[in-house]
Amino acid sequence: MTCDYSVLECLLKAPSKAEVVKLCREVFTAVNRSTVQLPDTLLSHCQQTLQLTQPQARTFVQSLGSILKRAVFQGSTDPHEVVALFPDDFHKNLRDLISKIIIDNMAEWKSQAVNAHVSLPKLADFDWRVDVKTASDTVARMSVPTCILSLQVESGSEQGEATRGQQTVNVELSKETLDTMLDGLSKIRDQLSSVATR
Structure with missing residues (x-):
């Protein structure tokens, strides 16, 4: 899963920071559970909230999911290390907001990632x-x-x-x-x- 950083800037169209937090949580849960098909409800939510077409919504979810999964795999809650996941020319305020969301949800997302793997009885x-x-x-x-x-x-x-x-x-x-x-x-x-x- 690759990350198209430019499509993430559509989060600037979100009506509130709370909506960005909600989208990040929904996207992580969806991409963590399935690597094949994304839920239609999530795609339509992204389309309506961020004014995207269906292909743009799919690219957005895959890109945001990619960076969130990479952050959880890295496992750091150090703000400097999380910020380093973004390119230098990425929108500063949006980068800081997504980084804060990642740090705030790190423990829960790590737990979700562990529980999603096949395990022994x-x-x-x-x-x-x-x-x-x-x-x-x-x-x-x-x-x-x-x-x-x-x-x-x-x-x-x-x-x-x-x-x-x-x-x-x-x-x-x-x-x-x-x-x-x-x-x-x-x-x-x-x-x-x-x-x-x-």
Whole structure:
């Protein structure tokens, strides 16, 4: 996605600063969720608010989205670094306004960008119980306690949707398997702690 800086100057036609803030938020949300098709409601809003044709509105949304995504990828809230994203001949007041909007929304947009990526399943909740078998076809398996671990797993979302799929996975663990797992988890905890304190 390339940025046509000249088309961004149509933001000067916006009726208020609040409208510019609203447009920036809507554009970031739209381009963050989809790389294929922009919402018609956003394009028509830009057309009406900024007096643009449909092709101009599409170019505007893509250009503004490009600079907003680049700013979030850079991740800096230092005003000098955000201002450096614009060319030197860009309208100064508009550059300062967009830079302020980027800095004010950085935390929220970073969160949106992270949530929009495909991710591994996450552990949402778990429960456990101890079962003792009282009937079996072999005497050796009777009265042997086992741990039933019930994991509630939240599947990753491709487009950062609010609704994520959840499923329950049940695992039966013998005492030996549970000991091995707990030992492994202790090692993982220690490694994470050592990395976090560096």
